[in-house]
Amino acid sequence: MTAPATHLTDHDTGTTPFDERVAAVHSAAYRIRHHALNMGEVQGQGYVGQALGAADMLAAVYGDQLRFRAEDPHWEARDRFLLSTGHYAIGHYAALAEAGIVPVEELETYGSDDSRLPMSGMSTYTPGMEISGGSLGHGLTIAVGMALGLRYQGSSARVFNFLSDGELDEGSTWEAAMGAHHHQLGNLTAMVDINALQADGKTDTVLRTEPVTEKWESFGWYTQRVDGNDVGALLAAFDNAAAQAAAVGRPSVILCDTKVGRGVPLLENREKAHFMRIEEDEWQTCREQLTAGYEGKSA
């Protein structure tokens, strides 16, 4: 009997040329976006805009960073990815399919009765879903406990928490930010999707969170702010965090400015909304625009 295959990453091997890593993540992000559009079409609506915006972040973490075994989602030595923003589940499911943890065919059940893929992500439903997000501001607190627990047990597994800029409104996020720094959790990385949009409108009109970079720096985190739709910048940020912060017991945050609807001009230019409405006859156009953009052609 052969041991289950472990998804090794450059974190382990350090041998893959940077441009090859970028190319691999870039193509994974394209497939994640494609999956998300297909899932949105089944529902007729959904958080497609967020999934498209965050696809590069999700592709980078699953394609380039996480150690996991697709056929054994509870493998003890796995790196943990915690989706705090439960409504981003559509993007996460697409990433889990890309990672081979969830079958691609199952994605069409998204949000349906008795599906393992509910609209808001839940650990009890979906393989590879570590926590039940959705009540915002929880993910980073759980991540602190996981990072403490893994370190205490001598594990080299790392914890990644994906959160949104809207979650920076929640006081618990900052309780956890203090806790991670106090306990010197170098095995913890937070990824903040800054799409400048939340349920009631633009972030700067709902509750101003800027200056975000200075906030995280002042909480003691190794802080980088990048274009979250630039795969090369994302991977360089992960590399920097590993080299500069992890070894000295400093938690890392990668602040990712992203664009809602990224990769599909029709949606990038539509009025931004938390819950984006897409007409029945527009889905095919969206897919064509996505593919044209990926292949370097203008739609």
Place this chain on the structure above:
Amino acid sequence: MSTTSTTTEAPGTTTAVKPKLKTSAMIASFADPGQKTAPAPFGHALVKAAQENEKIVGLTADLGKYTDMHIFAKAFPARFFQMGMAEQLLFGAAAGLAETGLVPFASTYSVFAARRAYDFLCLDAAEPNLNVNIVGGLPGLTTGYGPSHQATEDMAIFRGMPNLTIVDPCDSIDIEQAVPQLAASEGPTYLRLLRGNVPTVLDEYDYTFELGKAKVLRGGNDVVFISSGLMTMRALQAAKALAAHNVDVAVVHTPTIKPFDAETVLAEINTDRLAVTLENHSVVGGLFETVASAVVTAGVGKRVVPVALPDQFLDAGALPTLHDRYGLATDRIVAKVLAELG
């Protein structure tokens, strides 16, 4: 507001000796003077359990010394995590620790666990049914600091949380025996902590704590007390006092509030005896309503008399004063039973 202050001198009196005031600093004084007690039974029980189970870890939100968690922290410094005065982090992190296979005991005051961190306990610990053990200090009326510290409705809040086991121990024996069982049980638990020098009461009875079980501590023909927490101590005292009035009282101790041992309790209640519930909690949502629900569900036509805290924010003051004021004192229980019996 105090309504019965008799301890201050009249203005203008210069010759009288100033009487000693009763103060709210008597925080652990629900024990009777001279009563047998055990120091920090929770802390010592957790250390003992941790010696046998290496998965047990402890954490607190800046209240280690006040929840007897400091005993564990001193014994196992590497297994203790101070989370600061941040209760949302405390319980989110406890869930995260449990996700990695550890068995966390997380302590704070009951008011903060129940009121402030409910969402985190509910979604991060209870929904995934993790072995997160909540340790809540100052349950019910065990402090004179007023509503900011008095968790008079903690069970009412927590009873609605699916998967959560709720334990309301009577004394040091209950706590010592409960801790390893809480650690061994799957899913989240809530322990209503009695801290400091905790009375030792149940060693005088043929009793062992069993999670999920009610126990008949003594039989009696006229009245049956159904009690939990420190009110079982008062129930036993009241039963002895009522014997002097030729009233024969049975006492049934129900330290596990959820899941509730309705079978044992209903068998005791469904008799001709006067049935009285006694709890260190609001009359809303605690033991009385748990028993009432079991009685109605079973179709038993039976009146049940509650001894419980009133549905109001309580006064600050010294505990003996407050226990007397709100009917938890032994004398008040005796008087209530005699009045009920006419």
